[in-house]
Amino acid sequence: MFFHHYFRQDGIAPNFTQKPVIQQVDGGKKLLVECQLTADPEPSITWFRDGTQITAGGKIQMRAELKSPKNYLIVLEITDVSPQDAGSYKVTAKNALGESNATIGLNFDAGDANKPKGSKPLFTQKPVIRQVEDKIIFECILTADPVPTITWMQGNKVITGGPKYKMTDVADKTSHTITLEISNVGASDGGEYKAIAKNSLGESTATITLNLEGKKPK
Structure with a gap:
């Protein structure tokens, strides 16, 4: 039991290797919030907007793509984008070894998501x-x-x-x-x-x- 427990800890806690980025597709009607992370074992992913957890369905889709061993592309997809979708988005990645968070702001002021509001x-x-x-x-x-x-x-x-x-x-x-x-x-x-x-x-x-x-x- 000792060695079994020891080797279970051999892996990587989630670590975001790139800040989240926002891409517009379909002429701006769809937004992709993307970030990259390393993790082993595979992490569970949770998205939040202004502190409230987001669930998939309707205009919101989420996916985690394994791009190479232990490297993932995490995507939040928003269709029919409107000003009501603006806010502070946070993604949390968690596995048995730990968790990590990344945040990005989304607004519609001159197309710059990081521009101060007002x-x-x-x-x-x-x-x-x-x-x-x-x-x-x-x-x-x-x-x-x-x-x-x-x-x-x-x-x-x-x-x-x-x-x-x-x-x-x-x-x-x-x-x-x-x-x-x-x-x-x-x-x-x-x-x-x-x-x-x-x-x-x-x-x-x-x-x-x-x-x-x-x-x-x-």
Whole structure:
């Protein structure tokens, strides 16, 4: 029994020898998630998407192909691909000697599965200037994901909060309506203003000129 048990352990725990790759076939209607591993004895393969185990059937097919002794090609096949198939995919290979995992992200942003999700800030409309009594209000609309940080500037000076300035950011999903309200407007408040929106994917700037000639903004 001792020697029988000893020789049973002579083999290879699963080891992924290549990172998972994604291939598009049939004009992009089908995706193949492929990875290579070595293992002996033959491993059991389990796939997960966003932490939930995937079962074969319907649009999902799985296979493990023995390419050479102890070397396997592991394939997850997805037909009729849609944005709902995006997510984090993990494959687990397990045999009597151990187990190993490999992961890959799938999204549909410019066809790059490893590109960060989201969008850099983008101003979608021209800034609006409104005058309410002795106040001037600048309003800009932009989209951004993740949530951007907003910086307002007059010329080269960063505007900070206080009794004269009030800044707001009203968000609806990835759309943001940002405002700068200036109280007690005087001649020194004229000039060029900038709204700078920045997140981890980039930044964008909207420029507004406040002309106080004739006491009406233009």
